[in-house]
Each structure stands twice: as structure tokens, then as C-alpha cells.
Amino acid sequence: MQPVGYITDGDGRRVFALVPIAQVAEGRRNKGGSLGPLAIPEHATLALLCTRPLECLEVGGPVNSIRAAREAAGLTQTDLAFALRISQAMLSRQEQPFRRVRPSTVQRTLETIRRIQVNQSRPQVSLDATLMSYGTRLATSAARKPRDPAERRLLRAMGDPVALQENETEIRTSGARRRPPAKKQK
């Protein structure tokens, strides 16, 4: 049998081994037989498990998927709580090993962690090098910016360098937003 965890006596000494029930032979699982008496250290350890489980439970896998995922992503509780727009105290409660957390909360948290991982693994882009590569295209296109003549007059009067370079013929009279052309009805 392959234990997946241990219950310790609080000082780190392993007293019980946790074995998945699937590993126990079916005959013993179903019939079982009478439970043997506990020795004093075993009794004390089970009492500790009931009162302070965090101190005596030692398992190989994650006890809490939120905490495990956060730690694997290298995120602090402060950062993740901020990203989730919840308090750090609330996240801390959600991360407690035996806390019952709604599946939707777990899913939302794991999605946020994944999103942050994607954001943090983006390639570094040099903005200045990119703008240089565009050459004079940017300056010429800035002069093509259509604008309300009244706004252009106001900005030019204030010495706005962009408005001063703009072409007079590029006019946008209303302040309406840009929208895709309406689809033609058949």
C-alpha cells in the first residue's frame, strides 16, 4: 500500500498512515472486522486531529487547490486578493485546508491565477524601438486626424503642437463615436 499522507503527533512523529480506500483489499474494506484498541499516543493524535488539524496533517498533494495554485504561480496572498478585489483576510479564509469553498469561487480564483500567469509571461517589447521602426508614418498620420473645426481653433489658440500640424481639410463635425458601417439590408 502506498500512503498519501500521515497524521503526526504534533511534534512531527508519524502516528497514522493515510491510505486511499481503493488500495485496501475489497474483502477487508467490506467486512472490516472489529477495530483494535488505540494506544495512548494514537488516541492523543486523533484528538489533536479533531481539534487542530493543521498541526498534524501531512499530505503529499494539495489540501487546498486555491493555495496550491497561488503558491505554484508564485503569487502573494496580497496580490491575488487585490486581483480578485477581495480582502486578504477573505482569501486567507478561503485558503484554509478544510474550508468549504463554492466551486464557482474556486473556478473564478483559478481563472484569475491563470490570467495573471499569462500577463506575467508576455514577451518584453521595447516601445521606443517599435515607434522608431514606424519612421515618419506616425507624424504624417497625426496630421490627418479629423477634428471638429471649433476644437481645432481652440487647441491651436492654446498652442497645441498636434493641432497646429493638422490638415485643415480633415474635418469631423459631430462628436459622435466611430462605428462600423451599418450592414446593408437585403
Place this chain on the structure above:
Amino acid sequence: MTKPRWHYAPTPIAVPSALLDAFEALQAEAVLVGGSAVQVWTGRSDGIFTTGDLDFITHLTVKDLAKGGIRLDAASGRHVLVDGIPIEFPAGPLAVGDHVFAKGEASVLVPTREGRPIVCFRPEASVLDRLTWVAGDRLEVAYAQALAVAVSQSGQLHWDDAWVDTVAGQAGLGKLWQHLKADLASGSPGLAGLNKAIKIGWG
């Protein structure tokens, strides 16, 4: 005292305190958009990031500002000068292309230089706002601004590609956004990407 923590990484922007007072007095949730929002998210105001005015989407009109204590000597249509800074109230609602935003969906609080926060387009919305100029007017400078906002903010905790994917599709900017995303992921955007962006248009 600990510093306030802002969502994304905004750079404080100068907004006339008289205007902030007026917004407060009139209980207006004015959202900073356009070139000034680009300045907030790129932290730059040089070259193509220069903008002479502040654009706010709000239910207020320029005339309403008088009730908030603003003198309207230099007002014209949607424009007004406040403490020497041109202010524009572009026509609402808060939207990009065909997508109209629900309240709070596309805005976040950002700091001003005088300390009081204002509401601003979130950076993902600012990218899409710039892309409407690329699709509608084929302005290269707008693509460069969109890319600059994405470069500056897409590594932040709150940046949400999935949100942009959805909104871009509904706004008629799906292809342009996917192109910009790929340009960014290449690690070295350049002239070829710009040329392709200008040809894409709406859709």
C-alpha cells in the same frame, strides 16, 4: 502611511481642480477617455502622446458646468477652457464602436496630480478606443498609441485578454484586436504589423 494601490499602473494626470470641484458638486461620474487616457496608461506625453485637451464622457453638457462654478467665457459647443486647459465632452454614451459599456464595466479610478482620483477608461478599453480610429480613419498614430497602452499595461494583474476578446468582437474590432495581440506576442512589433493593421478595418 501606506500608499494607495491602484488597479493597473496609472500615471497621475493633471486635471484642473475647478473641474474636479464642479464634477463633485454636480455629482457627475465623468470618465476620462481619448488621448489623455492614453497618457495615463503609457505615462508618456511626448511625441505621438501629446494631447492638448482632456476628453470626458459624462451626462453633463458644457452649460451645466456653470452650475458647478465654472466660468463659461471660452465655451463653444462641447468645448470649454478651464484654468487654461481645453476640456471636451464628446457625445456619449461610453462605448467603443458598436459596443456600449454597462456602468462600471470599462472604467477605473486613477490618480490625479493634485491627489483626488478621477474615473478613467480602463486600459483595455483605451486600446479599443484607439483601434476605432485605426478602423475608421486608418490612422497609424492611433495604432501606435493602442500598442503603447497594451505594452505598458498588459503585464498588470488586472489586464484581462478575455474581456477584450469579447468586447472587441461586439464592437466590430475583433480582427484588429487579434492582430494587435499577435503583434504584441511576437515581442518585436514593427512596420509590417502597422501596415497590416491599417488594411484591416472593421470586423
